[in-house]
Amino acid sequence: MTGVTRWTGHEAGLLRKAMRKTGKSFAELVGVNQRQIPRWEGRGETLELSLANQAALDTVLAQADPDAQRRFAALLTERAAVEHDERAEELLRRDPRTSRHSGDGKLMAIVEEGIYLSGPDNRSVWLEPYLIDIYPTTNEDYARFVFATGHRPPLHWPAGRCPVTLANHPVVWVTWLDATAYARWAGKSLPTSHQWEKAARGPRGRIYPWGAEPTAAKANTAEAGIDATTSVSRYQSGVSPYGAFDMCGNVWEWCSTEEELGNGRYELKGSAFTSPIERATPSQRNAANAAMKDNDTGFRCVAQP
CATH class of the missing domain: 3.90.1580.10 (paralog of FGE (formylglycine-generating enzyme))
Known part of the structure; x- marks a missing residue:
């Protein structure tokens, strides 16, 4: 599994879902206050995480089991494909x-x-x-x-x-x-x-x-x-x-x-x-x-x- 180039609240939320963790247990893994997790996910791509939190998420992803890594990769791919197809269909319509x-x-x-x-x-x-x-x-x-x-x-x-x-x-x-x-x-x-x-x-x-x-x-x-x-x-x-x-x-x-x-x-x-x-x-x-x-x-x- 390759790493994430830039962690935002969106990618953090996808990783939590792929690992099937609650906000509390995911916060413990990352090493942040559990109140941070809903804030990250609520802000989505508008919130670029601090370098320390990005490094922590890199570690969590690297240490995740292979099934969780595959689920995370699938969620990322699904999002990228949807965005690309939406843009393509917009061009076709226009x-x-x-x-x-x-x-x-x-x-x-x-x-x-x-x-x-x-x-x-x-x-x-x-x-x-x-x-x-x-x-x-x-x-x-x-x-x-x-x-x-x-x-x-x-x-x-x-x-x-x-x-x-x-x-x-x-x-x-x-x-x-x-x-x-x-x-x-x-x-x-x-x-x-x-x-x-x-x-x-x-x-x-x-x-x-x-x-x-x-x-x-x-x-x-x-x-x-x-x-x-x-x-x-x-x-x-x-x-x-x-x-x-x-x-x-x-x-x-x-x-x-x-x-x-x-x-x-x-x-x-x-x-x-x-x-x-x-x-x-x-x-x-x-x-x-x-x-x-x-x-x-x-x-x-x-x-x-």
């Missing part, structure tokens, strides 16, 4: 241009045919219509692919299993070859660098998906100070004109476009939690060897409409 792909079930948005302004010089480029994933490929998405194909899991998965606490975070430690294999399994492909950029900037050449200002609160870049991936649906104010999330920050995303030299290096777009927001402009270019993998590199897919 925008009839969105649809679920039959291959991997991910929500996709249509990018209409036409010219868009590309690169730092805003050169006009024509593209045919295509669908693009609204969210990057998550650990949960990738787990279904691994289960179906036997493909090797990412190295950050304990014992080769998708961490419950990262289910709705973008998958990382994947090479270009891994990303291509997933896309092929799903009946999709990796986007070209032009497709990725248009989905991020829109047709009129926005500097960032949301406009011209480098607003750090709209993306998981180095300025956020999180120093890790975040849920793919977290930054709702930073979506692109087509409704795509995390086109700036969180993780670099592999594209199908090979560098002009044809040396086995492929373009990456969007920057990551490790990069300053100035590097997150969708017009910028980056590339890496197809075998490269890192803790800040993932992908999303495109498909024919």
Whole structure:
């Protein structure tokens, strides 16, 4: 069982329920006054616990019996899945241009045919219509692919299993070859660098998906100070004109476009939690060897409409 990144009253309440403890007995385990427990659970996610209490809960979770740990993991997963599905269904209701792909079930948005302004010089480029994933490929998405194909899991998965606490975070430690294999399994492909950029900037050449200002609160870049991936649906104010999330920050995303030299290096777009927001402009270019993998590199897919 992996640990909890940030304990709030919500996670503490789930752990108590998973361990099937009363407020009094759970308080004794954590080492707090029993009156604290209903206050924690009442405040839920609005209450981030002190570092001492977070450390105590880490210990309680680590020492819990395997059945309680499994129940806790199931409760966390259930909550994450509900939140993700609610957000997805909201997008479907709000925008009839969105649809679920039959291959991997991910929500996709249509990018209409036409010219868009590309690169730092805003050169006009024509593209045919295509669908693009609204969210990057998550650990949960990738787990279904691994289960179906036997493909090797990412190295950050304990014992080769998708961490419950990262289910709705973008998958990382994947090479270009891994990303291509997933896309092929799903009946999709990796986007070209032009497709990725248009989905991020829109047709009129926005500097960032949301406009011209480098607003750090709209993306998981180095300025956020999180120093890790975040849920793919977290930054709702930073979506692109087509409704795509995390086109700036969180993780670099592999594209199908090979560098002009044809040396086995492929373009990456969007920057990551490790990069300053100035590097997150969708017009910028980056590339890496197809075998490269890192803790800040993932992908999303495109498909024919």
